[in-house]
Amino acid sequence: MGFFPNYDRAPEQPLPKKRGLARLFELLGRDWWDFFRAGLLALLGALPFLLLLGLALASHALVFALAAGLAGGALAGPQLCGLADTILRALRDEPGFWWHTYRRAWKRNAKEALLPGAVLGVLLALQLFFILHAGALGIAGVTGGMLVAGLVVTLSLSLYVWPQVALMELPLWQLFKNAALLFLAQLPRSLSGLACLGVYGFLVLRFFPLSATLLPLVNLWLPAVPALVLIYPGLDQSFSIEETLARRAAGEPEGPQKGEEPGQG
Numbered sequence: 001m002g003f004f005p006n007y008d009r010a011p012e013q014p015l016p017k018k019r020g021l022a023r024l025f026e027l028l029g030r031d032w033w034d035f036f037r038a039g040l041l042a043l044l045g046a047l048p049f050l051l052l053l054g055l056a057l058a059s060h061a062l063v064f065a066l067a068a069g070l071a072g073g074a075l076a077g078p079q080l081c082g083l084a085d086t087i088l089r090a091l092r093d094e095p096g097f098w099w100h101t102y103r104r105a106w107k108r109n110a111k112e113a114l115l116p117g118a119v120l121g122v123l124l125a126l127q128l129f130f131i132l133h134a135g136a137l138g139i140a141g142v143t144g145g146m147l148v149a150g151l152v153v154t155l156s157l158s159l160y161v162w163p164q165v166a167l168m169e170l171p172l173w174q175l176f177k178n179a180a181l182l183f184l185a186q187l188p189r190s191l192s193g194l195a196c197l198g199v200y201g202f203l204v205l206r207f208f209p210l211s212a213t214l215l216p217l218v219n220l221w222l223p224a225v226p227a228l229v230l231i232y233p234g235l236d237q238s239f240s241i242e243e244t245l246a247r248r249a250a251g252e253p254e255g256p257q258k259g260e261e262p263g264q265g
Contacts, residue, residue, distance in 0.1 A: 017093075023229060024225070024226055024229050027090050027091070027225065027229065028225070030090070031086075031090040033098075034086055034090065034098040035083075035086065035087065035090070035221040035224075035225055036217075036219070036221055037098065037099075037102075038082055038083040038085075038086035038087075038098075038102060038221065039083055039218075039219040039220040039221030039222070039224065040216065040219045040221075041079050041082060041083070041102075042076070042079040042080050042082065042083040042219065042220040042221075042224075043215060043216075043219040043220050044079070045075055045076045045077075045078065045079030045080070046072070046076040046079070046080075046220070048068070048071060048072040048075050048076070049068050049069070049072025049073055049075070049076050049121055049125070050068075050072070051068075051072075052064050052065075052067050052068035052071070052072050052125075053065060053068040053072070053125055053128065053129070055068075056068060056125070056129055057129065057132055057133075060133065060136070062126075062129065065125045065126055065128075065129040066122065066125070066126070068121065068125040069118065069121035069122030069123070069124065069125035069126065070118050070121065070122055071118075072121055072125070073117040073118045073119070073120055073121015073122060073124070073125070074114045074115070074117045074118040074121065075117070076117050076121065077110075077113035077114050077115075077116055077117020077118070077121075077165075078106055078109065078110035078113045078114070078117070079106075080113070080117065080162050080220075081105075081106075081109045081110075081112075081113040081162050081165045081166050082102055082105060082106045082109070082166075083162070083220060083221065083224055084162035084163045084165070084166045084224070084228065085101075085102070085105040085109070085166040086098065086101075086102060087221075087224060087225055087228045088163060088166055088167070088228065088232070088241075089101060091228065091229065091232045092241065092242060105166065109165055109166060112165055112169060113162075113165050115172055116161050116162075116165060116172060116175060119172070119176075120154060120157065120158055120161065123150070123154045124151070124154050124155075127147055127150050127151040127154060128151070130147055131144075131147050131148065131151065134147070152194070152198075155194055155197050155198065156179075156180075156183050156190065156194055157176060157179045157180065157183070158179075158197075159179070159183065159190065159193050159194060159197070159227060159231060160178065160179035160182045160183060160231070160235075161175055161176065161179050163228065163231075163235055164178060164179065167235075167239060167241065168239070182231075182234055182235070182238060185234060185238070186231065186233070186234035189230045189231050189233070189234060190230075190231060190234075192230045193226075193227035193228070193230040193231045194227075196223045196226045196227040196230070197223050197227060199223075200222060200223035201223075
């Protein structure tokens with residue numbers, strides 16, 4: 001008659017995760033403050049790169065572009081990895097105090113992030129330097145198209161390099177190999193994530209210096225969050241992120257080992 005509780009009823013199943021824009025708005029409503037702080041630290045870490053690149057463009061000196069890439073890129077790497085780690089934790093709905101988890105992840109990943117930061121930094125700085133000096137250097141046609149294509153490749157690889165550094169320890173060559181494979185494996189999502197980075201960078205350059213006044217607010221979280229929301233399903237499928245964490249929490253043997261290529265296991 002319903003006077004006594006039914007102890008035989010199966011426990012309620014957790015609701016499925018939201019997808020698309022609903023998932024993005026859910027994350028922003030819950031974790032925006034964490035994204036903002038991690039993005040601000042990433043922007044501060046990128047300041048040496050931006051300042052040296054600005055000096056290279058103003059002085060037309062290639063040596064400053066190289067310095068921006070090597071030194072500035074290496075210095076920015078750990079903070080970019082910290083931003084990726086913060087967003088990945090939010091996508092996994094992982095609880096915890098932001099500063100505690102960010103600091104722990106930063107200490108664990110900082111050394112591994114230096115070399116990828118320097119490599120991507122050099123590529124990005126040189127490509128931007130030559131593209132923005134194309135008129136003065138007489139670069140046009142096929143050469144100009146190759147420079148733009150190279151810039152697209154660099155941004156495409158960066159989409160997947162930082163999440164990998166945050167998730168596992170891999171040699172540099174495998175980081176970039178995995179990044180290329182992951183980009184191609186889920187091309188529509190990858191192109192959408194790339195568009196987030198490209199549109200953001202274009203708007204910053206197009207409306208500079210007005211856009212510089214908004215950078216402390218939007219910093220680097222604004223393009224990074226939707227980009228990672230778009231590509232996360234492929235990362236999870238390739239590296240079994242949530243399955244591995246669930247097994248770890250249950251004390252079971254973990255799935256694919258660190259260092260495996262996408263799709264192995």
